[in-house]
Amino acid sequence: MADRLVIEAGHVVTVDPAFRVIRNGAVAIERDRIVALGPADEIDQRDADVRRFPRHVAIPGLVNGHTHVAGSLFRGLLEDRPDAFYGYALPMEPAMDPEAIYALSMVGISELLLSGCTVMNDMFHHAAETARAARDTGIRAQIAHKVFDADLPGIGKGRREFRFSDGIERLEENVRLHAAWHGAADGRIAVRFGLHAADTCSPALMAEIVNEAGRHRAGIHTHVAQSPVEHAFITETYGCGSAVHLEHNGVLGPDTVAAHLIWADGPDVAALARTDTHVAHCPACVTKAVGAIGPYRDIYAAGITVGWGTDWITMDPWDAMRFGIVGYRMAYGDDQLLTADETLLSANEALWRFTLGSARMLGMADDVGSLEVGKKADLTLIDVDQPHLAPLYDPVSALVYNASGRDVTHVLIDGELVVEDRRITGIDTSVVVAEAQRVAEKIWATASTPAAMPLPRPSFAGAGS
Numbered sequence: 001m002a003d004r005l006v007i008e009a010g011h012v013v014t015v016d017p018a019f020r021v022i023r024n025g026a027v028a029i030e031r032d033r034i035v036a037l038g039p040a041d042e043i044d045q046r047d048a049d050v051r052r053f054p055r056h057v058a059i060p061g062l063v064n065g066h067t068h069v070a071g072s073l074f075r076g077l078l079e080d081r082p083d084a085f086y087g088y089a090l091p092m093e094p095a096m097d098p099e100a101i102y103a104l105s106m107v108g109i110s111e112l113l114l115s116g117c118t119v120m121n122d123m124f125h126h127a128a129e130t131a132r133a134a135r136d137t138g139i140r141a142q143i144a145h146k147v148f149d150a151d152l153p154g155i156g157k158g159r160r161e162f163r164f165s166d167g168i169e170r171l172e173e174n175v176r177l178h179a180a181w182h183g184a185a186d187g188r189i190a191v192r193f194g195l196h197a198a199d200t201c202s203p204a205l206m207a208e209i210v211n212e213a214g215r216h217r218a219g220i221h222t223h224v225a226q227s228p229v230e231h232a233f234i235t236e237t238y239g240c241g242s243a244v245h246l247e248h249n250g251v252l253g254p255d256t257v258a259a260h261l262i263w264a265d266g267p268d269v270a271a272l273a274r275t276d277t278h279v280a281h282c283p284a285c286v287t288k289a290v291g292a293i294g295p296y297r298d299i300y301a302a303g304i305t306v307g308w309g310t311d312w313i314t315m316d317p318w319d320a321m322r323f324g325i326v327g328y329r330m331a332y333g334d335d336q337l338l339t340a341d342e343t344l345l346s347a348n349e350a351l352w353r354f355t356l357g358s359a360r361m362l363g364m365a366d367d368v369g370s371l372e373v374g375k376k377a378d379l380t381l382i383d384v385d386q387p388h389l390a391p392l393y394d395p396v397s398a399l400v401y402n403a404s405g406r407d408v409t410h411v412l413i414d415g416e417l418v419v420e421d422r423r424i425t426g427i428d429t430s431v432v433v434a435e436a437q438r439v440a441e442k443i444w445a446t447a448s449t450p451a452a453m454p455l456p457r458p459s460f461a462g463a464g465s
């Protein structure tokens with residue numbers, strides 16, 4: 001194979017500062033980096049392996065700012081349940097053993113790669129298994145172990161109990177994760193410290209997590225103001241919102257990624273801005289779960305670094321981009337649509353949030369998030385020669401409003417083809433899917449899982465008795 005790879009595409013969407021879209025463009029790659037980029041006829045193709053995609057759009061690999069890839073377990077289970085999170089998901093999680101986490105991570109990461117994502121930022125139980133799945137698939141990943149000391153299944157039953165020693169054990173597992181996996185897979189894997197949520201970690205445990213993260217110079221990944229149950233508990237117990245509570249405990253700062261902020265109030269947004277905390281917004285997940293997005297007009301206006309992600313259940317970035325636009329428009333109404341805030345709602349903005357925005361949020365913008373000379377060769381190719389994408393006027397708008405993961409044909413990470421002709425190289429996804437089904441059925445057969453928790457009775461007009 002030649003040392004130089006040139007990818008030619010009908011359109012190259014750079015997401016560079018000028019948001020350039022190059023018609024008949026090309027990206028030249030040497031080893032893992034982009035070395036040249038521009039109109040195809042200006043790119044040196046001598047001694048290069050040239051791949052031509054005249055009917056494709058090339059975009060930067062999508063950067064998914066917040067995931068739980070093993071949360072694919074909950075697909076089809078949680079979407080229509082009241083109290084899905086505390087009442088159903090958290091009680092089911094203890095049944096997920098390391099074997100299950102690996103199998104479910106493999107299916108979640110496969111979905112990410114096949115949808116065009118090249119980076120994920122994950123936190124879950126048995127995180128070393130997710131790291132192993134990241135290595136085996138080739139995705140670029142930041143991974144944290146889920147550290148908490150609350151009795152999670154108890155919260156759904158109205159109990160608030162903390163066992164500090166359990167939290168310390170989980171924190172020690174995060175320390176071991178850092179030792180084993182930080183910088184692994186040719187540097188594609190980095191480790192953060194997981195502070196599960198404002199209401200599932202005691203202040204004493206928060207202090208220990210902050211201490212370990214500082215000692216390892218690692219970032220923190222957390223959930224903030226993600227549920228009304230959390231909001232009520234924190235305000236009743238501490239007399240402030242979740243972000244302010246985390247600020248009081250030293251958790252906030254530029255190396256902390258805080259997901260959701262759905263129930264954040266004015267002082268919370270001020271705390272995030274004051275501490276330069278980075279925020280992960282997961283519009284598809286939160287809009288489906290609670291029908292609200294959170295105070296994002298204020299969060300954007302405060303200049304907070306915000307990237308977008310998918311969270312769990314579905315890892316589809318294209319859905320998330322559309323929900324991000326629609327959710328914002330529904331929240332702020334038509335008085336915003338044609339005013340100065342219009343750019344917040346555009347297709348360009350959605351793609352930026354899912355590429356360079358998330359890369360900045362994760363502290364990776366020097367390497368990924370846009371197609372620019374010197375950056376990592378992480379690139380996604382989308383087949384636009386299809387009825388639902390024709391006729392092609394503005395490729396960004398066409399993709400953000402109409403594309404799905406099934407339109408992605410090729411994905412490069414570090415200049416290597418990780419997805420080729422809609423298949424993950426070196427991975428048999430039929431085996432991955434079968435394994436996920438097998439471990440999921442084992443979990444579902446245990447107590448506190450769907451056999452004991454039938455879906456709510458349908459109440460729509462068409463449901464006969």
Ligand SMILES: [Zn+2]
Binds near residue numbers: 067259312
């Ligand atoms: Zn989450």
